[in-house]
Amino acid sequence: MALGKDYATQECSIASALEVIGERWTLLVIRDAFYGVRRYNDFLVHLGIPRAVLASRLQTLTAQGILEKRRYQESPPRDEYVLTDRGIALWPTLRALGLWGREHLTQRRLRIFRHADCGTELGPYSDCPSCGTVVAVGDVEVVPGPDLSREPADPVSRALLKPKRLLRPVETDPA
Amino acid sequence: MALGKDYATQECSIASALEVIGERWTLLVIRDAFYGVRRYNDFLVHLGIPRAVLASRLQTLTAQGILEKRRYQESPPRDEYVLTDRGIALWPTLRALGLWGREHLTQRRLRIFRHADCGTELGPYSDCPSCGTVVAVGDVEVVPGPDLSREPADPVSRALLKPKRLLRPVETDPA
DNA sequence: CGTTGTTGGTTCATTGACCGAACCGACTGG
DNA sequence: CCAGTCGGTTCGGTCAATGAACCAACAACG
Incomplete structure (x- = not known):
């Protein structure tokens, strides 16, 4: 959500929440995670989201502890994104x-x-x-x-x- | 939310909802409306939102039937924005x-x-x-x-x- | 071994939304 | 007549979103 100005002035848990999940596409990624979508390509085709945006969202959601990146096979190395407790909440x-x-x-x-x-x-x-x-x-x-x-x-x-x-x-x- | 691409491909009520209230600032405007904020200037100082963005949000929320624009004095003509049933929901x-x-x-x-x-x-x-x-x-x-x-x-x-x-x-x- | 395909990205130019500051018209109060 | 308030609109600069192209790692095929 960091666009020029964030919601920092707001003393409000709603504003804080929107800082994290209020960006475009973010909540739809999370919805898909509830539906059992876990892999980059599946998010991609199901959402019709630009690849760069998806990569960015997955990264920030992981950084925020809402999704967890989990290696599910080596060679080729493949990760899946799964909801954490914070995400499930x-x-x-x-x-x-x-x-x-x-x-x-x-x-x-x-x-x-x-x-x-x-x-x-x-x-x-x-x-x-x-x-x-x-x-x-x-x-x-x-x-x-x-x-x-x-x-x-x-x-x-x-x-x-x-x-x-x-x-x-x-x-x-x-x- | 209409940026190049919208969520139109999604057959999903969450996506439809985000089309309407998913834009930056929108949900904070609605939150303030619950708190009893009704006037342009009050939204402005409380949110720290750019004037043009506020005007745009109030207009689309009114068009979507979430807020209602209501004349509360003539001369000078002044309107307040109040939540409708749809907004209260x-x-x-x-x-x-x-x-x-x-x-x-x-x-x-x-x-x-x-x-x-x-x-x-x-x-x-x-x-x-x-x-x-x-x-x-x-x-x-x-x-x-x-x-x-x-x-x-x-x-x-x-x-x-x-x-x-x-x-x-x-x-x-x-x- | 070379080719093709799949997965999960990154890079890039273009578009358009957001930002802050300035401006403006209607009106009021002094 | 002048300053101030309210509710906007306008404008130039910036930054994020978009879609297309590119890329590296590996598998499977022949």
Whole structure:
């Protein structure tokens, strides 16, 4: 966010948060990380983000302790980017933002979030109405909603058509 | 957010939301609106935002139906900007973002949000732990926390040192 | 062994958003 | 008549975002 002037004058935790995750594309990268996207190329094709911007965002998110860069194979050396606890703690924010967008902007049900244990759709605060508990992020299952396109262009979106748990890695088609 | 490329490819309510409120400064303008800031000049001094940017943000937020421009005096004609229902619906997002910033970034208690009826500090979902209900935005009282500076430079910050309800207009010192 | 393809970047020129300062019109109060 | 306030607009300079090109490391193929 460091553009000429930052929000430093603000004594406010919202401003501090926006310093870190308020830049263009940043929150979408984090959203994808919740969806199980972990690799540079998958972020690239799924977001349609310029390569240089993605590299920069991944670096600052890693530096801020929101993502963790983890070597998952040597030769060729390949790293994946995974959410840390600090990153996972952003789930309520993302959830609130998504709900607002759905209700006041798109009016469409693109993705549905359910409690994996019982299949009940989550309440606004990631609570399970039937179990009466707050559902941990890892126990949330995402399924495509009725208004989501069934034939997306990129392989990552296609992989996301299958129901899956948040945080679990997506399996991109080797096709 | 329209910079060369927008998020149009994304089928996602989060992306749609960010199209509208994801620009630099926008969310801070909305935060100030919750704090009762309504006038151009008050936004200006409290945020330290460039004038042109503020004018642009107020215009797009008004066009998006998040703020409403309301004439409050003729001669000289003066307008104030007030949150609409759509804007007020952003409260859970702001709350989640502020909590995340406080817990994972600043580690400071700058402002405390309480249930005006009983004085109990709000839970993470704007719930009142003692009443057991979700508190309406208009019934939330903001009081300065222990880590907030007691002698801010600008008059708006000074006015915000007094406990006040969200959405109620700030009374800036005529001093 | 050479060629091609994949992955994860970096570099570069262009575009456009943000910045701060100056300016301006309508009005008020002295 | 003059200074001051309010709510902007205008303008030149700077800095970030964009998209295309380039590149290094390695694998797989023939």
